Amino acid sequence: MRFPFDNLFFREMEGFYAPAEPERPSAPKLLAFNHALAADLGLILEKGGEAELAALFSGAILPEGAEPLAFAYAGHQFGHFSPQLGDGRALLLGEIVTPAGQRFDVQLKGSGRTAFSRNGDGKAAIGPVLREYLISESMAKMGIATTRALAAVATGDRVQRERAHPGAVLTRIAASHIRIGTFQYFAAHHGEAPVSQLVRHAIARHYPEIAAEKNPALALLDRVIDRQAKLVADWMGVGFVHGVMNTDNMSISGETIDYGPCAFMDRFRMNSVFSSIDRNGRYAYGKQPHILHWNMARLAEALLPSIHAVDEKDVEKAKQLIAEVPARFQEQWEKNLRAKLGLGVAQEGDGALFDAMFAMMEAENADFTGFFRGLAVHLREGDHAFQRSGAPMDEAAWGEWRVQWLARLDAEYGEGQRLARAEAMDQVNPLYIPRNHLVESALEKAEASDMGRWERLLSIVCDPYVQREGLEEFALPDGLDAPAYRTFCGT
Ligand code: AMP
Ligand code: MG
16 A cells, blocks of 8 residues: 655654654454545555555554654643653554645554553554444544544454453544644643744644734634534534543544543433543533633643743733633534524524523433434424434423424424425434444444444444434434443543
8 A cells, every 4th residue: 555645743843752663463454444535545555455454554564654653742631730641552654645635644543652651551452443433433424523544453462451352453544633732741841932833833734824823823722712612512413422521632623533431422411421430520511611611721821932922912812712712612502503403593592492402301311313313303294203203202391392493493494494494404413323332232243253233333323314224223222221331441
């Protein structure tokens, strides 16, 4: 395989990384390869077939032009600053430039120890690798900014966690791996000059439209706030809980990164938490906007010396930007909610309609995905169909809210437009998402060397909006009496 490498970070950002080498896997075997993504990226497959892919995407051989490195970064983990994190179980093979001129990082995750591994083994187990592959591809197909999965390869080695698991390597494609924590690392250890250098690099890479701004660090903060606000609103629109919104897991490009303990809600709970290590619910579903705000303040702190160096009066502007974060999030969030409900332009009273909806959903144990999808069923076929759609609810509670919603919808579009609104809603409300119980059973089979169920689930969630015959079980939540779902960190 030929990679169109052009390793700018390696060339221009010496001191921001440590060179790294993958550990050689004992018996690499291809588990999954994303051919469509490879084609988009301009990766050219040669004759080696699966054996070549398995070798390349496990670190057994290095592709020509690779200059592998591990990024340095710091980060606030659950509110506490860790000055020294960095890629402990990942390495960048290099950057590629696609035929369309876009630049991407190609990173191996789980390929062994680096200079930043501390006590870790640098490895990944097959379950978390296939979980990230599935969920990140599903997110991409729902139009949510995310890193992508190019390949998953079993290494043939065992990885010791609470017990021994088969090891695997994930190849992750990202717009970049520059995190809030990357800025924090250089701010904490080396001061203003490298932070300003990183600001220029990040702008050239992600926000070329602000390259001529008088105060680049301030302009970068402004852009990152917008992207991150949209990202969190998009997550919440599909019932997604990231689970570990530490500043080292928040990308400057605004992509979802680090699929560790994330999960999607079935039954709606504003305070849903899945991660076994998030004991205080810091990263609960409904807390995510607050954490977004907190994280942006940490980014601003790291950028402050650079902002100040250009013009000390701009420090006030940075404070103003941080104060605007909740409003910017709210704007994105309400836009998403209106689209989910088939509504167009914001109107007085929408906030009360949304609040009443969430209160009703919570009281009725509504299945998040099924509820929103069911609204279009209701518009097309009436209430009996809604009640059979997998989102049944108490008639009194649902009936009261429904009257308000329909009145609001008809006031904007007219009753004759209900079918058209249902069509529009089906384009934004997914039917097939990686539901926890489906993911778990697919991973269990995969760990026992049967990839069939995982492959089937992947193909279903990669076409999330169009209803298909015979896939009813994939659209339903787990039973109400199912045990609470718990996730664990550690790809
Ligand atoms: P994460 O939970 O993915 O956000 O990782 C937090 C930090 O721990 C990062 O610096 C990782 O590189 C590091 N880390 C996590 N797991 C391992 C591992 N198995 N070996 C080495 N470093 C790790
Ligand atoms: Mg991380």
